[in-house]
Amino acid sequence: MNILFNDVHDALVNAYSQFSSFKGGENASYIPYLATVPDNLAAIAIVTVEGDILSKGDSEFRFALESISKVCSLALALEDVGPSVVQNRIGADPTGLPFNSIIALELHGGKPLSPLVNAGAMSTVSILKAENVENRWKRILDMQQQLAGAPVSLCEALNHSEQTTNFHNRAIAWLLYSADAIYCDPMEACDVYTRQCSTLVNTVELATMAATLAACGINPLTQKTVLTAENIPFLLAQMTMEGMYGSSGDWAYTVGLPAKSGVGGGVLTVVPGVMGIAAFSPPLDTMGNSVRAQKMTASLTQQLGYNLYKNR
Numbered sequence: 001m002n003i004l005f006n007d008v009h010d011a012l013v014n015a016y017s018q019f020s021s022f023k024g025g026e027n028a029s030y031i032p033y034l035a036t037v038p039d040n041l042a043a044i045a046i047v048t049v050e051g052d053i054l055s056k057g058d059s060e061f062r063f064a065l066e067s068i069s070k071v072c073s074l075a076l077a078l079e080d081v082g083p084s085v086v087q088n089r090i091g092a093d094p095t096g097l098p099f100n101s102i103i104a105l106e107l108h109g110g111k112p113l114s115p116l117v118n119a120g121a122m123s124t125v126s127i128l129k130a131e132n133v134e135n136r137w138k139r140i141l142d143m144q145q146q147l148a149g150a151p152v153s154l155c156e157a158l159n160h161s162e163q164t165t166n167f168h169n170r171a172i173a174w175l176l177y178s179a180d181a182i183y184c185d186p187m188e189a190c191d192v193y194t195r196q197c198s199t200l201v202n203t204v205e206l207a208t209m210a211a212t213l214a215a216c217g218i219n220p221l222t223q224k225t226v227l228t229a230e231n232i233p234f235l236l237a238q239m240t241m242e243g244m245y246g247s248s249g250d251w252a253y254t255v256g257l258p259a260k261s262g263v264g265g266g267v268l269t270v271v272p273g274v275m276g277i278a279a280f281s282p283p284l285d286t287m288g289n290s291v292r293a294q295k296m297t298a299s300l301t302q303q304l305g306y307n308l309y310k311n312r
């Protein structure tokens with residue numbers, strides 16, 4: 001272990017001890033399963049591009065991937081149809097509105113603007129090359145596993161909880177259909193999108209996903225090439241613009257690294273060329289981002305001086 005790695009270890013411990021029990025926020029409750037997850041859980045992990053792993057807290061606990069799954073499906077769409085098609089048919093701009101906003105669609109002629117909001121994520125699922133619904137789902141699950149470098153599976157209880165309460169997302173899918181902005185059966189896209197949100201990962205697996213993006217698409221644990229290196233900047237740019245929803249601007253201003261949150265309490269952050277970071281804790285702020293995961297990540301990256309806009 002070199003000195004730098006010791007510094008990272010100290011910064012991780014410090015970030016965790018300062019913010020893992022920080023008060024504030026509430027579990028998501030519009031998906032009944034998420035309301036039942038203990039709200040005192042907290043973890044932070046890093047995986048370097050060399051494959052070194054550090055973690056602190058409840059890093060073995062598997063939680064709902066939720067919207068972080070949008071990154072995996074976008075990664076697959078970039079492989080399937082390329083960055084220009086993604087930009088022209090889905091978008092590459094922030095919406096400035098909540099992740100499930102219908103107003104955002106109304107304002108832009110039915111175009112989702114970002115693949116990282118619910119509308120854009122369903123559009124992204126629909127644009128993938130797939131023969132049928134099960135093949136579409138299998139390809140997405142496989143991408144989640146390749147990025148994580150570990151088996152990832154659907155949580156039946158969570159999927160049931162989501163599929164029986166996702167009326168708002170179904171309405172969004174039909175609005176996309178009416179605007180010619182969804183490219184398979186809208187209910188198929190909504191079904192598969194709901195499944196992709198209903199998988200479970202632990203914090204180290206999430207950090208490995210981030211590390212694969214940090215390492216130009218090569219998973220540092222399996223050494224397999226998962227993504228085309230040329231597509232990674234497009235993915236990271238989308239994360240910068242919309243990854244933390246309405247807080248994406250504040251996140252860029254204060255943390256300066258591409259990230260993606262999910263209402264399961266996870267936040268995935270990429271330090272290109274260096275490491276992937278994941279933090280987890282269920283209570284969310286009003287934007288739907290984990291309060292403690294944001295604090296722990298900001299603390300860790302600031303202590304280490306990681307910020308894309310900083311000359312290191």
Ligand code: GLN
Pocket residue numbers: 066067068099100118162169194197261262263264288
């Ligand atoms: N499954 C959730 C939804 O569609 C994901 C939202 C999120 O994590 N921001 O609402």
